[in-house]
Amino acid sequence: MDLHMGSNKGFIIPPVINHGSHDEHATSAARADQPHEGRSRKSGGFAEAERMESRLYMTFSLATNAFAQPLTNYLIKRYNMKQNTATDVANIFSGTSSFSPVVGAFAADALWGRFRTLVFGIVAAFLGMVIVTLSATISHLKPPSCGDVARQAAGECAGPSGIHLAVLYIGMALHVVAAAGFNPTSIPFGADQFDAANDNEGEEAAGLKRYYNWCYAVAMAASFVAFTFVPYVQDKVSWGLSFGIPTALMLVAFAVFLAGTPLYVHVPPEGSIFSSVARVLVASCRKWSLKLPHPRDARQQEAHLYNPPFVAGGNGRVFKLPLTLQLTFFNKAAIIMTDADEIRPDGTPARPWSLCSVQQVEEVKCLVKIIPVWISGLLSFIVSTELTNYTFLQALTMDLHIGSSSKGFTIPPVSIIAVYNLTILLFVPVYDLLIARAAQRVTKVEGGITVLQRQGVGVAISAVALVVAAVFERRRRGSALENGGITSPMSVFLLSPQLAVMGIAVAFNMIGQLEFYNTQFPDQMRTLANAAFYCAQGASNYMATLVVNIVNARTRRHGGGQGWVPNDINAGKLDYFYYAMAVFAVVNLIYFLVCSYFYRYKGWKGSIHGSYGERVSAAVGAGQPHRLYMATAMAFNAFAQPVTNYLIKRYNMKPNTATKVTNIFSGTYSFSPVVGAFVADAFCGRFWTLLFGAVAALVAMVVITLSATISQLKPPSCSDVARQAGTCAGPSSLHRAVLYIGMALLVVATGGYQPTSLPFGADQFDLNTSRRDTSDGNETNGRCHEDNEPAGLKRYYNWYYVINTAAAFVALTFIVYIQDKVSWGLGFAIPTALLLAGLAVFLAGAPLYVYVHPQGSIFSSVARVLVASCRNSSLRLPHPRDARQQVAHLYNPPVVVGGGNGRVFKLPLTLQLSFLNKAAIVTDAENEIKPDGSPARPWRLCSVQQVEETKCLVKIIPVWISGVMWFITLAELTNYTFLQALTMDLHMGKRFIVPPVSIVAIFYLSIVLFVPVYDLLITRAAQRVTKVEGGVTVLQRQGVGVAISAVSLVVAAVTERRRRASVSPPSVFLLAPQLAVMGVSAAFNMIGQMEFYNTQFPDQMRTLANAAFYCAQGASSYLATLVVNIVNARTRRHGGGQGWVVNDINAGRLDNFYYTMAVFAGINFVYFLVCSYFYRYKDEPQEEADSSPVTREAVLVKIG
Template sequence: GLGLLTLSAVLPSLTDYVDTNKSMSCCSKLTVILFFFSLYLVAVAQGGHKPCIQAFGADQFDGEDPDERNAKSSFFNWWFLGVCGSSAVAVLALSYIQDNLSWGLGFGIPCILMIIALVIFLLGTRTYRYCIKRDETSPFVRIGGVFVAAIRNCHTTRSAIAIEEEACGASHHSSEQFKFLNKALLSLDRRKEEGKVCTISEVEEAKAVLRLFPIWATSLVFAIVYAQHSTFFTEQGATLDRTLFPGFKIPAASLQFFISLAIVLFIPIYDLIFVPIARAFTAKPSGITMLQRIGIGMLLSATCMVVAALVEIKRLNTAKEFGLVDKPNVTIPMSVWWLVPQYVLSGIADVFTLVGLQEFFYDQVPIELRSVGIALYQSILGLGSLLSSLLVSVIEEATGGHGRYGWFSDNLNRAHLDYFYWLLAGLSVVAFAAYLYFAKSYIYNRTRERERIFVKKMAISVSNNSYTEESQTPLLEGTVAGAVDYKGNPVLRANSGGWRSASFMIGVEVAERFTYFGISCNLITYLTEQLGQSTVTAAENVNAWSGTAQLMPLLGASIADSFLGRYRTIVIATLIYILGLGLLTLSAVLPTLADYVDTNNKSMSCCPKLIVILFFFSLYLVAVAQGGHKPCIQAFGADQFDGEDPKERNAKSSFFNWWFLGVCGSAAVTVLALSYIQDNLSWGLGFGIPCILMIIALAIFLLGTRTYRYCIKRDETSPFVRIGGVFVTAVRNCHTTRSTIAIEEEACGTSHHSSEQFKFLNKALLSPGHNKEEGKVYTISEVEEAKAVLRLCPIWATSLVYAIVYAQASTFFTKQGATLDRTLFPGFKIPAASLQFFIGLAIVLFIPLYDRVFVPIAKAFTTKPSGITMLQRVGIGMLLSAACMVVAALVEIKRLNTAKELGLVDRPNVTIPMSVWWLVPQYVLAHLDYFYWLLAGLSVVAFAAYLYFAKSYIYKRPSTISSKLLKLRINNS
């Protein structure tokens, strides 16, 4: 994907065919097709990479070890730090390379980086821990069977279910939520031969899945806000004064660096200061709960939208004051630094919400579905980007056309991004309220300990290891439960996993995030300037690609968890990534639109089709690669920590913080470096550097192969089947009475183990029609598993608006910055895309504060290991996202006013004498101002919804039942 993307960038495009006085309506179709094919190839690759790499990283920590369990908690923080640090560097460097040197170079660098990343990944093969897949029903079949059985037993009475639970001894094990799924405990018509009777564990598993959906849904507004970083935030910055010093202007896209900077700076604060302080008060390893963390981020997201709206108002007023309203190409005399607060707020919100969502979905799904859990988190951002695109299209249709200036007019001085930001802020508040509701009642799912069984098979060469008595080896002292080395042998704790192996994952993710943000942060500039697309079309394409890239992890995670395993999925996805980056670099070095524009400023409406095809093919190849890489690498990193070991458990808690820190630090560097390279040197170089980095990342990953811990994949029912079965069984048993379910729970001895939420899922404890021959009867654990998944849905949905806001940073934020004065010093202008550096900067600065200051303080008050819950963290991020949109809208208003005052309204190519630094606030925390006000309003609405769901969310909590039974068995033997 990256290779084809590079190829599409170096092929002749629209600008190559435009002379100085004439214009054409299209560029070479081949180039456009190649470009978009490459772009979506990257999205497909990300679909396999994204859900696996993080899950594989988390797998390196043993949740049974106290130290590794704490390390795993931090893993997600530092993972995010690495991601944002990488993105910050990518935004700064690649956006500059793409704007000033070559798009081919700007796309080629990521391609090279992906090759390096693959090598790095492979280097660690021997050190990884690999999960063992047992010969049992797929979790998809298992969970699905619970739902099927519950549906078939829908007419079963509660008393019948209660009797069945009592008979099975499951009455004390069934959760109160989604009790209807307990009907899956009964077979249809009580004849077990008619269907499989689900166990209480299977019913609880289905409940656990079901509980996830409210959280997922209420997080969507956050995702909508999140989508604004790379779109309207950048567009804002493009209109402001981006001069750092005479002769040097920063790219508008590089403002996204402040997001990464905020993340990189805050994650160490969070992990090293906040978590210990919060832990002292809450006694929770992570200081606050995952839901608390998510909620805090939602609030910050809403605040970000408010700030963005206010900054946009300021920008519009400045444009009016200077008469630049009709001079969109003139820089508004308003510093681009005005945008920094919204970028910083956005970055801090990401530290809370995104890291919280990562850890939440990884922790609350069944063990076999952890890659899918990471993919569910990614799907929030993906759907948020698509919703952002849809929202933009609907608003543009409603406000534009017929000679009117819409909220997203190509002339941002006539647009109203401030309205959009206000809307997102409002939606964020509403989503947060809904989130609180679900988070309050959420019942945390308790993770089942893995049986201490090992197989002597190649863990990375056999996808479905068979479990037989002959393959089992005795329990060895110092080994990690449920993990093997790369050869399939029992893995020694001292020689594998932990931070040593997880650091490989973070390194790979840093390179991958550098690559991804190197493309996304300045993509809107490439589409508008190199491919000649309008602002709205370019923003829609960016959001569509970003949404695809974020949703692909659902597919990649499913493939990883069901077939390939995380390690192999990461390797394959990285190879696809490198291919996409290589093609992307090629597309950038081929003649593009800019090469056909003559000196008289005449334009053409289309570029060579072949180049466009190659570009988009490469782009979507990268998206496909991310789909496999993203959900696996982080989970694989977390897998390196043993949750049963106290030290590793603590390390895992910090892992996610430092992961995020690394990600955002990388993003910050990317935004600064690549945006400058892309704007001032070459797009080919701007894409080529990430390609090289991915090659290095692959090498790093491979270096650690011998040290990794690989989860044992058992031959059991797929978690998808298992959870789905709980829902199906519960639906089939929909008429089962509560008394019947209660009897079944009591019979199974699971009545005290069933959660109170989604009690209807307890119907899956009964076979359809009480006849066990008609359907599978699910266990209470399977029902609770389905409940846990179901509880995620509202959180996921209410986070979508946040994702919409998130999508703006690389689109309209960048376009804003492109219109402003980006001069740092005479002769040097920062690329508009490099403003995204402040997002990464905010994250990098805030994550250490969060992990080391906020968490310890919060822990002292809440006695929670994480200081605040994951949902609280997400909610805070949503509020900050809304505030970001408010700031962005205000800055856009200021930019428009400046353009009007200076008479630049109808001169869109003239830089508005307004510093690009006006955009920094919205990066940290058009009439584009209308759009930003809209996003701010939507953020508030989504935040309110999020609060509603988060309030009732029941966390999935680790269970020690199986380990106690195992220890008893060992002692007796």
């Protein structure tokens, strides 16, 4: 297994995209206002590639990670490579993959454009996966299998031949090319499809319609893969099949993507992000013989250079940089030789390769000055990579037991690396809360030390870590040689000190690097900041391999033998290698000190343009709630995900009972965030709601941990045989009380932290505060002003990295492994401890937070309309049959946009639900309307906009109820299909056994396969007949889904009757048809619901749209349980026995229950037809004959 903690083995790197320099933004903006080239169909939609991209991104990531993640293990086991060789190959592959997106971004922006680069990357990925799959499948393309671990360790297995390596390396090279083409272009290409400024013909709406399809299809595909395929197949079946499945998925996604090519917007290449840099270099070289005016005075020199008014590049959040006297050679690029020739009448340079602005010059200086520090960061990555790589190899030769007995718990060798992650997790709070504050009192610098000083401390500590590693390696090697030269009886935990010290080094250095790049890069090239960080990681993979090869070559030449770092570390001198790397770290420290001495921080002086102001805030506020959310979510999921299994195995509940409890639990926590959002906005505020939720989560996890640990709080253990026979002792009242209290507290916690954590972090950003300026124009003063960066932003970088480290640590060993292999109690205790730590750190920052007072619930406007219309019930509406004339007599002020999104549609008055129109009747304008136009009594007078928004919500409710009923049918089918699977033959062939829960994956698979068919064939065919965009309306789509759900339940009933009557257990795949048909139903109804809520909710309440969708799911969980209880009660009373749906489904009549649910779906279908008949879309024109409502004419209100 590859252990490069600094490498990105998945190589799905966030795209690094920029569009030219700051003086090109005006041109780009002008281009954005024109229709994009390449759109050949008006109905193509602006989100055509957005939905395609999300699916492509999922399949590409799935395919490449299926190969890249287990690469080292694959090379050792299937190619019989030696450990050192496999590690070197994986390092080179990972490093190349990390660099390649930068090349791809350049090619896309400067030469080919995004579409061609994207297609090129996908083709390369597909060919790469085909080659890798063939090499893992065809025996002639790989070495013969060598199953004997001892022979493999001894190097006696046949290694790969030339053709084996050639095929493998071709596949890997294609993966690197694929990363270069796909990673930097996929998401930007999807974004190119949206053009709100030219949406006169509804093209964006068409694209958005398709986006709902693909958004949900991607989610289903991810669910399906997570359900069964890639992890299970790789471990249990074969490497070839595990590569083949994602390859096939990628091919399908790519074919569908290409089918939509004529509809896409193809934005021509706009020039590389490095073009401005190149222009400065060329211009300064052309003017190298010129002399700069006032060479020792930056203020006077700047007055004589080309320094036009600053043009912010569209984001309004860019700082103008003052001229500095470092790297003054570049200043010559801004010398104006002849005003009339070099500057146009509009102030732009006539020859941009001969004249550049001061802003361009200073941005280039920022990049050039960063390079030496970046190199030091690269050297630091090499050090950490070498330590973690060879610590793993050391662990392979040591005692892996926890405890004294050889039969005790054995940890995987890779898990020892978790000490490194855990150290970072524990040290950063200590640094942030104690060390930084103590240092700040002495140095008077914000954060205690500057960002470069922080990196330097990390470099120094890394040298100490390597010395510690060398000392322990000498002890380990001596012990191993005394015991036959293979393994050492020493505990693997003796490696903890070296990992812990390196973790502290990383807590200083790596987080310092992140902050340095993000603060010192030019503002308009900020997207390159993280690219610089990851490129340093990628380069370190190359250099780590090179360092090992150089060391081995030199030590073989002068010392004989295999060198210091051979494949068998007991035969080498790994301690000497660690000492050499410690010297390497010291040399890096000296180099870094020299770089830091000459470095000048990016100047804060200058005009602040746009609305950005100060980049204030705290990860104090922005990061700590996010970290607390991660800890809380981790704790919640540690219980919620396996809850049914936990109730059956640890509480001896019967499957039916456990399913009901789970349904109620999931239903309640699905609703709770809506309640929490209301409480936070209307009463308590976000901080107190968030804190309440976190405390509730902590108490809940303590209760659950105790209930899983203390024997008196849970039923006695029970074997699988006794559980099957139903003879296990069930939970007592005390057991249930403790369990339900814990679950109830988790529900309360979800209501508190989910709707408030991220918004509370956003509250910490104050965009109206100006950044402090330097007091002197000379650049030397800029050195002392790094401490002007707000404290919150400094802490944000800390906690950003901590969150990732914590996630890596938990994923590496604890949660999943411990719950499955050790105990439930410990599996709950660990996230509880992490939650406690997160809450403690969160509270420690309480004095620094920004607290936004409650501003009233989003439902307050609805309540006001209802109250005002009731109060005005006795009044008569003017012109009751003519909406145009009626609106002239009602209160209809200009729309006030409060959401900050700049896109709110003013709704015209309609005559549906006209009783609510009375809320806008003005009876006494002088007393009811203030001089500023606002209502004097908002509970008596509401605007037409408020009235129409209320109508939107009221009209949605009947359709939402039908959605709840559809979710009930889905819940019943999937729940009891699982119980059916438990009683059936689970074999696929003679050997492979399908887990019972995996059969439900067919539901997800059918959605994934059907959505492309629907979108490419059914929709287009229907559109030719109906002339409706999308083929059918969003309500018609939902109705089709409801009808198909009834068919699915009939199929399920027929299959259940056959299963129940069968003498021998039938194949579990007999359940596939009912799941497949229900998947088709979901492709119609579920996606239809998502689109309906997102398009029909009032624009200023759009955040409620997804809440409505998930609340429907939550309601269905309650009602699914209620339906089962009612059916059982009625069938016991009239048919005797236990009812139709009992714990032993063979003793019940599940087929009759399915028929009943089919009737239920039929009733829902009729109800839905009635609702649809009377429903009027928010943007639907209406007849004026009788009702005369105003044709919906959306007025787009823009914030200037």
